[in-house]
Amino acid sequence: DAMVIQNPRYQVTQFGKPVTLSCSQTLNHNVMYWYQQKSSQAPKLLFHYYDKDFNNEADTPDNFQSRRPNTSFCFLDIRSPGLGDAAMYLCATSRQGHLETQYFGPGTRLLVL
Amino acid sequence: AQSVSQHNHHVILSEAASLELGCNYSYGGTVNLFWYVQYPGQHLQLLLKYFSGDPLVKGIKGFEAEFIKSKFSFNLRKPSVQWSDTAEYFCAVNAYTGRRALTFGSGTRLQVQP
Numbered sequence: 001d002a003m004v005i006q007n008p009r010y011q012v013t014q015f016g017k018p019v020t021l022s023c024s025q026t027l028n029h030n031v032m033y034w035y036q037q038k039s040s041q042a043p044k045l046l047f048h049y050y051d052k053d054f055n056n057e058a059d060t061p062d063n064f065q066s067r068r069p070n071t072s073f074c075f076l077d078i079r080s081p082g083l084g085d086a087a088m089y090l091c092a093t094s095r096q097g098h099l100e101t102q103y104f105g106p107g108t109r110l111l112v113l
Numbered sequence: 114a115q116s117v118s119q120h121n122h123h124v125i126l127s128e129a130a131s132l133e134l135g136c137n138y139s140y141g142g143t144v145n146l147f148w149y150v151q152y153p154g155q156h157l158q159l160l161l162k163y164f165s166g167d168p169l170v171k172g173i174k175g176f177e178a179e180f181i182k183s184k185f186s187f188n189l190r191k192p193s194v195q196w197s198d199t200a201e202y203f204c205a206v207n208a209y210t211g212r213r214a215l216t217f218g219s220g221t222r223l224q225v226q227p
Binding site (some may be wrong): 042044101 | 148155159162214216219
């Protein structure tokens, strides 16, 4: 089945130790999104790619970076994780953009020790 | 900036009870509206959406939502809930600002008791 896959499902890292989260999709969608969701809060968009065009949200900290080497894969890099970065990270895709339904992956839960 | 409010954070119902979850958004222009559901241990998935046309939208599993432009609302309803509807429900909005992002509400946790 076509889907959005996130690896790993759970990630434990140490304070300040860089970590990379992975997302892949078999839907061949143009747009890929990364959201951060903290406990009992709404998912918050960090950035998205429209094809190779990177779009950063104004309030996304510089600590968060992203790479999209090809249509299928997108990575979230957290350069120096802090305790406040512990959250669920959701990857989503859509075919063209805001008029389209977004399809979500299962998320990666990040724990920072 | 657009924002979304979900008034009920936690709702507990018995099976066969009727459900209405409130959602209000703040944006004066044209919007796309969504309800997403997240079942325990599963990923977010689309329940229904409104882009244009009939303001009463029907989704999967017997859910429907009504867009009332004058009230900036998009409330979710189901006449008779089942235990399997236990989940978290998120309302989301995308305004026609050219920005491709969804703005989510904080979610409503629905617990249906058998």
